[in-house]
Amino acid sequence: MRVFHGFENLPSFRSPAATVGSYDGVHSGHRVLLDRIRREAAAVGGESIVLTFDPHPRVTLGTQERLRLLTSLEEKIYLLDRFGIDNLIVIPFDRAFSRIPSESFVKDYLIGKVGVKNLVVGFNHRFGHDKEGDYRLLNGLHDEFGFRVTEIEKQDVDAEKVSSTVIRRLIERGEMNKAARMLSHPYLLAGDVDCAGHIASGEALKLLPPPGEYPVRIEGRPGVLRITAKGTPELLRTAGKMPSGHILIEF
Known part of the structure; x- marks a missing residue:
């Protein structure tokens, strides 16, 4: 493209x-x-x-x-x-x-x-x-x-009108599976991860789900991502070697 x-x-x-x-x-x-x-x-x-x-x-x-x-x-x-x-x-x-x-x-x-x-x-x-x-x-x-x-x-989708506003509400509630159905793809988070798993997104206005732990995929491998009480994302673990540099995470 x-x-x-x-x-x-x-x-x-x-x-x-x-x-x-x-x-x-x-x-x-x-x-x-x-x-x-x-x-x-x-x-x-x-x-x-x-x-x-x-x-x-x-x-x-x-x-x-x-x-x-x-x-x-x-x-x-x-x-x-x-x-x-x-x-x-x-x-x-x-x-x-x-x-x-x-x-x-x-x-x-x-x-x-x-x-x-x-x-x-x-x-x-x-x-x-x-x-x-x-x-x-x-x-x-x-x-x-x-x-x-x-x-x-x-x-x-599921008898509910699809809109960005509706999907934002789902993510704000942590309903990632339903959000993915409305999106027709996993919710994405692109950013840079350091050796400690801290992720810096290039978009300051990026919507993240509530604090908690979420199953994710990183470059096709399963992992767990945590949203801290301060609303920052951290990669806790992933299958194989912990990635570093720029990554794309799928919820």
């Missing part, structure tokens, strides 16, 4: 099928959209593209106190690559970008910079200044700008 930061120096994409969003967690609801753009792109010999934001818009705008993230940018890149996405465009999200009107975002960026031919959005997708853009607006623009737009209906 190719990763681009910002819209400068983008290549010319082949018949791009794209989706836009924070994609925090890259959960099972997101997977439906990702699978759709992969199919749309493959059908015409094109490329799949995800456009995401860093930092998370809620962090930049301060619209939610103490937002904790399900995925760091590193973890998000890992998951999108594993799911077979061709290209990722990471949009540096600042207050100036947040003030771009929704129609200008479509015209100047999705069409002007990326050349989107097929756009896939979730059922509750909002975008642009003050979240004024939605599926209805996109549907009104597709003839003018020559692209197709598809809206995907909401997704449920």
Whole structure:
């Protein structure tokens, strides 16, 4: 997967099928959209593209106190690559970008910079200044700008709507198995581990489960991770030699 930061120096994409969003967690609801753009792109010999934001818009705008993230940018890149996405465009999200009107975002960026031919959005997708853009607006623009737009209906797991908010609540309660079902993959923690097992995540806003011990896998091997009373992660033990350096942990 190719990763681009910002819209400068983008290549010319082949018949791009794209989706836009924070994609925090890259959960099972997101997977439906990702699978759709992969199919749309493959059908015409094109490329799949995800456009995401860093930092998370809620962090930049301060619209939610103490937002904790399900995925760091590193973890998000890992998951999108594993799911077979061709290209990722990471949009540096600042207050100036947040003030771009929704129609200008479509015209100047999705069409002007990326050349989107097929756009896939979730059922509750909002975008642009003050979240004024939605599926209805996109549907009104597709003839003018020559692209197709598809809206995907909401997704449920265990009769419960899948959303990043719901998954955050599960992890806050330590319900890691149910969180993994909604994610459609193990919850991830990427970081650097020292010889004592202390783990430093590169994402200060990373959400961790409550204090306790949790079964995990490190590079395919079983292990046990402890979240201390101070909320810091420590690798207690693992099969074989204790790893060091940069690792990816699966809950």
